[in-house]
Amino acid sequence: MMSSEFFTTWFLPGVWVTVQVTVYAAALGAAISFAIGLARGSQYWIVRFVAGAYFEVFRGMSALVLMFWMFFALPLFGWQLVPMWAGVSALGLTYGAYGSEIVRGSLAAVAPAQKEAGIALNFTRWQRLRLIELPQAWPEMVPPFNNLLIELLKGTALVSVITVADMTFAGNLLRLGTNETTPIYTLLLVLYFVLAFLITRGMRLVERRAKAGIGQQPQKTGGTTRKPGARGESLQAGSQSAGGMG
Amino acid sequence: MSWDWNVVDDFMPRFWDGVLVTLQALAIGTLIAFALGLVWALAQRSTQVWVRWPVVAVTEFIRNTPLLVQLFFLFYVVPNFGPSMSPLTTGIVGLGLHYSTYTAEVYRAGIDGVPAGQWEAATALSLSKGRTWRAVILPQAIRRVIPPLGNYVVAMLKDSPMIATIGAFDMLGEAQAFSNETFTTEALTIVGVAFIVIAYPASLLIRALERRLVR
Numbered sequence: 001m002m003s004s005e006f007f008t009t010w011f012l013p014g015v016w017v018t019v020q021v022t023v024y025a026a027a028l029g030a031a032i033s034f035a036i037g038l039a040r041g042s043q044y045w046i047v048r049f050v051a052g053a054y055f056e057v058f059r060g061m062s063a064l065v066l067m068f069w070m071f072f073a074l075p076l077f078g079w080q081l082v083p084m085w086a087g088v089s090a091l092g093l094t095y096g097a098y099g100s101e102i103v104r105g106s107l108a109a110v111a112p113a114q115k116e117a118g119i120a121l122n123f124t125r126w127q128r129l130r131l132i133e134l135p136q137a138w139p140e141m142v143p144p145f146n147n148l149l150i151e152l153l154k155g156t157a158l159v160s161v162i163t164v165a166d167m168t169f170a171g172n173l174l175r176l177g178t179n180e181t182t183p184i185y186t187l188l189l190v191l192y193f194v195l196a197f198l199i200t201r202g203m204r205l206v207e208r209r210a211k212a213g214i215g216q217q218p219q220k221t222g223g224t225t226r227k228p229g230a231r232g233e234s235l236q237a238g239s240q241s242a243g244g245m246g
Numbered sequence: 247m248s249w250d251w252n253v254v255d256d257f258m259p260r261f262w263d264g265v266l267v268t269l270q271a272l273a274i275g276t277l278i279a280f281a282l283g284l285v286w287a288l289a290q291r292s293t294q295v296w297v298r299w300p301v302v303a304v305t306e307f308i309r310n311t312p313l314l315v316q317l318f319f320l321f322y323v324v325p326n327f328g329p330s331m332s333p334l335t336t337g338i339v340g341l342g343l344h345y346s347t348y349t350a351e352v353y354r355a356g357i358d359g360v361p362a363g364q365w366e367a368a369t370a371l372s373l374s375k376g377r378t379w380r381a382v383i384l385p386q387a388i389r390r391v392i393p394p395l396g397n398y399v400v401a402m403l404k405d406s407p408m409i410a411t412i413g414a415f416d417m418l419g420e421a422q423a424f425s426n427e428t429f430t431t432e433a434l435t436i437v438g439v440a441f442i443v444i445a446y447p448a449s450l451l452i453r454a455l456e457r458r459l460v461r
Contacts (some may be wrong), residue, residue: 060445062404065418065438073431150310157312161411168315181322189311189319196310 006174014170015191021084021156021166022195025091026149032096037103038129051100058097064158066090071162087159095152102148106140107133139210146203150196157192167191253432257424261436264420271338271406271416276399278342283349290354309347314408316340321412337409337416345402349395356391357383393456400448404441417441 039051058066067090070081081089110133118128160169171188175181289301308316317340321333331339360383368378407418415423417440421433 056446056449057442060404060442060449061438062407062418062441064405064407064410065434065441068418068422069431069434069438072425073434076429076431154310154312154314157314158408160314168312168318171315172318175318175322182326185315185319185323188315189307192311192315193307 006177010165010170010173011167014165014167017084017164018153018156018166018168018195021088021091021159021164022149022153024088025095025156026152028088028092029095029099029148029152032092033099033103036096036100037107040100040104041107055097055100058093059101061094063090063094063155064161066094067158067162083159083162083164087156087162087164091152091155091158095148095155098148098151099145102141102144103137106137106144109140110136139207142203142207142210146200146207149199149203153196153199154192250430250432253428253430254436256428257421257433257436260420260424261417261433261440264415264417264437265440267334267414267419268403268406268416271334271341271409271414272399272403274338275341275345275402275406278339279345279349279398279402280395282342282346284353286346286350287353287357290350291357305347305350308344309351313340313344313405314411316344317408317412333409333412333414336412337406337414341402341406341409344405345398348398348401352391352394352398353387355394356387359390360386389459392459393452396448396452396455400445400452403445403448407437 036051036054039047040055042048042051067087070090071083071086074081074086114132114136115128118132123131156166157168160166160172163169167188171184174184178184286301286305289297290305292298292301317337320331320340321336324330324336364382364386365378368382373382406416410416410419410422413419417437421437424433425431
């Protein structure tokens, strides 16, 4: 069986590295999702074109191949990335492309009359986005973003092949040392499942809050008061959540 | 560091070998995922709790854990209990099994998407259970199911390089071995571009299908 020593020196830090990679890649991915998702609805064709090209390229790319390329090929072009950041960038770039489709889709699903009302009120493009479109699109985004976050968590296992000491890496290391394959990989799978479960639970809280922000009833828990403008009138029926991954 | 076409020429024969392995893994993996997914979907609709429950638990577990670790599990753990398989076979089984849990969800949504009135109409016409499925439900479910299934084939293509980590010589496996031998970057770059070149037209095709089938 696994020694407790191994557990504290490799496995627990490995779990922590997996969490870190997930958080960093999710932050990068979310930033890219919104930037590219908004740019794909731009009024300037050049912006739409560049964002669309980004989407097609990184959605078509395999995350593992991209990671290998950033780790092994980039240094030969004179750009050396620490393994951790090569992994995080590859994951962020890939999942950011998937996420941009969620942002674009749920913004497109906001009823046109809502945008027209904003124009009638003489709102600027930025005000319409911030006060009308995003607050209504946000509850639509949360469930698909939850799925994407689970996909990202599973994707972080890939960083183990470019020598980032996450929990998969620790598992492989232990296999080489002990050959106790059954407990090692069973534990690994269970750990990933538990992390995915925790993410789903956390996102359910976010989802509830997002939905609460739509209706007129005041928020009872949480203590934060919402700006009146941050509330949309209603969620239009027929707006569909954007397609998931792939 | 500059691009060297001689290196590219050296790599090309091995690249095509890798493409063949990748496509093979994708084709058989797809068949497994499509067939097994249907089994999961139907079992999840079963009225017997002891059929439904374990299937839901197993598919949820597989869906929420990384394919990479599942491949390691199949490759290093399963031989302790059962047959040991070649890296490629393990990879194909792993891909098929992992994606069958996604296709099960697609089938489920497709069947649920058929309006309840269609079931009621079939009952009103006192069609048999088999006839209801064959003549009423499935023809309507299939149109909804094809585009998302196609999306998962593309997703599977992009996940297929993971089989290189257990020693299968797919596109990435060949590129990795070649790069290690020659200390060059061309092979990895070619494989990266190859994925985009295959995946992009495929996703265009799926989008066109989506427009035609799902109004």
